[in-house]
């Protein structure tokens with residue numbers, strides 16, 4: 001069954017531009033017919049955002065926060081429709097979609113409503129000098145998001161950018177337009193002022209994404225995606241010195257010390273390696289395990305990888321999902337073959353599962369556990385973004401930290417140890433924006449979120465988001 005997806009500009013559906021098909025990662029079948037926004041359509045969307053921006057910015061912040069809460073309420077009212085749209089595009093399990101992807105959409109709007117409404121203004125007082133700051137929105141913001149957590153990542157940007165007084169043009173990934181199409185309909189349903197939220201669909205370079213970020217009417221760009229795409233976008237907006245917020249790739253390390261609760265470390269690593277089919281920027285692709293427990297840890301992790309269930313998305317006990325596309329599936333398999341060539345030992349997986357049904361037309365790969373490669377191998381250095389990790393033994397804490405930090409990326413890391421002092425010491429030594437200790441992907445939405453090195457520029461979350469989406473003016477008065 002295919003479903004036509006149009007743009008959403010100035011509060012109305014716009015069915016303009018050539019169309020392209022999207023595919024169901026479970027079966028490879030056609031899911032949607034999507035309109036691709038050309039320059040003229042992008043121009044219309046930016047103009048609609050520009051026209052709406054002064055009125056939206058003039059609203060008291062409490063009113064904009066109220067609009068965020070209404071969007072959250074409407075998301076919850078149309079919860080199952082959003083779940084179905086996300087699953088149709090991604091093939092992810094209904095359990096994950098219902099417990100993470102869609103609930104976080106409502107939570108993102110709610111949390112930024114509260115953070116913005118409660119944020120105090122800043123004032124500074126000397127003996128005869130009073131200074132205070134006022135913050136004004138950036139204007140029109142381009143929001144570009146990837147395919148792995150489509151609704152979660154889009155709303156993570158839409159919430160704070162809108163509540164700060166900007167108007168926006170969102171471009172979801174060409175692979176996953178569905179949930180943003182529903183959100184556009186929700187915006188119309190709740191009566192969000194036309195032009196505040198606009199959604200255009202299409203591809204990246206040479207298409208909608210590039211036209212949008214480079215549009216002279218766009219004041220800032222917030223982007224989540226591959227590091228090399230971030231670099232391309234940065235070059236494209238450099239002439240106009242546009243502010244950019246980048247959440248990019250990762251090659252995340254997990255450090256497992258011999259003093260750890262082994263059950264917790266194994267189960268936690270199963271989650272951090274294989275959640276969402278390993279298609280989460282925070283997933284662990286490099287595990288470093290203290291030598292005395294290395295063999296037992298690898299054996300248990302490999303066994304658990306083999307127990308992951310390739311059910312259908314609607315099966316509540318499904319724990320392994322397909323890759324988003326044939327192209328991405330082939331990229332992951334290329335790394336499996338490269339690992340073989342580099343001399344890796346396959347402790348689990350390495351191939352393609354066969355089902356004997358329509359899923360053989362989908363984009364599945366086996367969850368894979370590798371050992372035996374040097375830190376210099378491409379498998380240990382390049383982001384694969386699939387259900388795969390490489391496990392390396394270490395002998396000292398200093399060695400483990402050095403191995404973890406030997407990467408061009410610096411997004412996230414996990415530390416598994418029962419010693420509190422070691423947990424703090426190691427976490428503070430890791431070159432990463434996010435470190436989880438004895439857990440993974442536990443989130444407080446008020447905290448700064450983002451990475452260093454090739455993993456990004458800036459932080460999202462809490463007041464960090466509000467700071468990016470607004471500019472302060474400092475006013476100083478002689479008393």
Ligand SMILES: NC(=O)c1ccc[n+]([C@@H]2O[C@H](COP(=O)([O-])OP(=O)(O)OC[C@H]3O[C@@H](n4cnc5c(N)ncnc54)[C@H](O)[C@@H]3O)[C@@H](O)[C@H]2O)c1
Pocket residue numbers: 144145146147148149153171172173174202203204205206208209210213224225226227229230232233246247248249250280281383385411451455456
């Ligand atoms: N750091 C984070 O928070 C985070 C979160 C999720 C995913 N990611 C990263 O995203 C990547 C996977 O997502 P992806 O394959 O969709 O990434 P991608 O960079 O290929 O595409 C991301 C988005 O950018 C658009 N795009 C591509 N080229 C563009 C260009 N030249 N100008 C404007 N827009 C362009 C795409 O159409 C898509 O909407 C992985 O590297 C993953 O690590 C990072």
Ligand SMILES: O=C/C=C/C=C(\O)C(=O)O
Pocket residue numbers: 148149153156279280281282443449
């Ligand atoms: O794939 C990357 C996941 C990013 C997650 C978030 O930005 C979040 O949980 O706020």
